[in-house]
Amino acid sequence: MSSSLHLSQIRKWFSHSPPVEWAIQQLRELLIGALRQGPVPQHVAFVMDGNRRFARNHHIETVEGHNLGFEALARILEVCYKSGVKVVTIYAFSIENFKRSKYEVDALMDMAKVKLSQLAQHGDLLERYGASIRILGQRDLVKQDVLEAIDEAVALTSKHKRAILNVCFPYTSRDEITTAIRDTVADYSRPMKPPLKRPFSESHIVRNIRAQSISIANEEPDSQKSSREPSPGNAPDSTNASDFGTGSTTLHTSLAFEHELKVTDAPREPSPTYPDPETITSATLTDHMFTAGMPPLDLMIRTSGVERLSDFMLWQSHQNTEIHFLDCLWPEFDLWQFLPVLVEWQWRRRKLAEGDRGRKRVKLL
Numbered sequence: 191m192s193s194s195l196h197l198s199q200i201r202k203w204f205s206h207s208p209p210v211e212w213a214i215q216q217l218r219e220l221l222i223g224a225l226r227q228g229p230v231p232q233h234v235a236f237v238m239d240g241n242r243r244f245a246r247n248h249h250i251e252t253v254e255g256h257n258l259g260f261e262a263l264a265r266i267l268e269v270c271y272k273s274g275v276k277v278v279t280i281y282a283f284s285i286e287n288f289k290r291s292k293y294e295v296d297a298l299m300d301m302a303k304v305k306l307s308q309l310a311q312h313g314d315l316l317e318r319y320g321a322s323i324r325i326l327g328q329r330d331l332v333k334q335d336v337l338e339a340i341d342e343a344v345a346l347t348s349k350h351k352r353a354i355l356n357v358c359f360p361y362t363s364r365d366e367i368t369t370a371i372r373d374t375v376a377d378y379s380r381p382m383k384p385p386l387k388r389p390f391s392e393s394h395i396v397r398n399i400r401a402q403s404i405s406i407a408n409e410e411p412d413s414q415k416s417s418r419e420p421s422p423g424n425a426p427d428s429t430n431a432s433d434f435g436t437g438s439t440t441l442h443t444s445l446a447f448e449h450e451l452k453v454t455d456a457p458r459e460p461s462p463t464y465p466d467p468e469t470i471t472s473a474t475l476t477d478h479m480f481t482a483g484m485p486p487l488d489l490m491i492r493t494s495g496v497e498r499l500s501d502f503m504l505w506q507s508h509q510n511t512e513i514h515f516l517d518c519l520w521p522e523f524d525l526w527q528f529l530p531v532l533v534e535w536q537w538r539r540r541k542l543a544e545g546d547r548g549r550k551r552v553k554l555l
């Protein structure tokens with residue numbers, strides 16, 4: 191047996207021995223506890239890249255690589271929620287992934303079915319951290335049996351309110367943005383509801399003028415009265431603003447008001463008004479994205495050394511979103527790779543906050 195093989199066996203035995211496992215677990219808890227003391231990203235996104243390369247490198251099936259990828263995900267979710275991250279978004283299946291072999295697409299769909307049900311199980315990770323599952327993407331592209339399984343997982347975790355796991359499946363940002371624009375246009379093409387009648391509404395004023403006019407008319411001598419009386423059958427009903435009798439009536443308020451108000455008999459159908467497109471802002475579109483109402487994206491991590499966004503979280507990436515491309519493959523990703531990223535993020539946030547405080551102080555002087 192070569193000495194390097196001996197060494198790797200000793201290392202394996204050492205790292206799997208109960209006292210060492212216990213010590214590593216204690217160290218993990220200590221580090222996560224320390225992370226919680228600083229600012230913590232509220233929304234973190236992962237592009238879980240490199241499962242197939244990991245499988246190739248270790249001479250195992252591609253599907254096994256994805257399974258190990260899921261294990262890495264479960265570990266990292268625990269780290270995130272324990273540290274205080276509120277929203278985790280994962281790129282589980284891109285619309286582009288449908289171009290892969292049928293065998294692999296089916297395997298990924300089956301994995302989503304099984305793993306999402308597993309995650310939503312009573313007593314499992316999501317229940318422990320109070321996290322609910324949201325599926326972001328094109329439902330129409332997903333088969334019925336998979337849809338049923340994911341809907342069940344969503345329903346089972348819907349009562350959890352402390353954190354969120356967004357599973358992008360099947361997703362691309364361009365599709366999300368297109369959907370948001372389409373929904374916004376639909377909203378702005380719907381007539382607005384007429385405003386509620388308030389004491390100072392036009393009809394309310396007309397009713398008061400009318401009541402006043404009648405009492406004036408009643409006090410006038412008959413000779414003067416006749417020329418102003420409404421024609422028979424047009425008796426006004428001063429209690430209902432929308433019902434002014436039949437025919438057209440001209441009201442005179444000779445004392446207080448010099449104006450004439452033309453009041454039509456039929457209840458007036460107000461012409462529909464539409465929201466002004468000038469009021470559409472970036473916030474309007476944000477509210478129509480799949481991530482509406484969630485904190486802005488603070489941190490995005492892509493593993494496997496590939497430096498591309500692959501049409502992921504394009505709208506959610508703002509001026510302070512940090513993007514980290516790491517060399518390890520996704521199944522290898524764990525606290526030890528995540529920790530330096532989080533520490534760097536905390537350091538930058540502190541610097542940003544110091545800068546903000548400095549600028550505020552200068553303004554006050």
Ligand SMILES: CC(C)=CCC/C(C)=C/CC/C(C)=C/COP(=O)(O)OP(=O)(O)O
Binds near residue numbers: 241
């Ligand atoms: C709950 C749930 C649905 C979990 C999903 C689990 C999981 C890890 C999915 C990843 C799927 C995927 C397409 C990874 C990309 O690696 P790749 O296949 O592109 O690998 P490569 O870059 O080496 O080719």
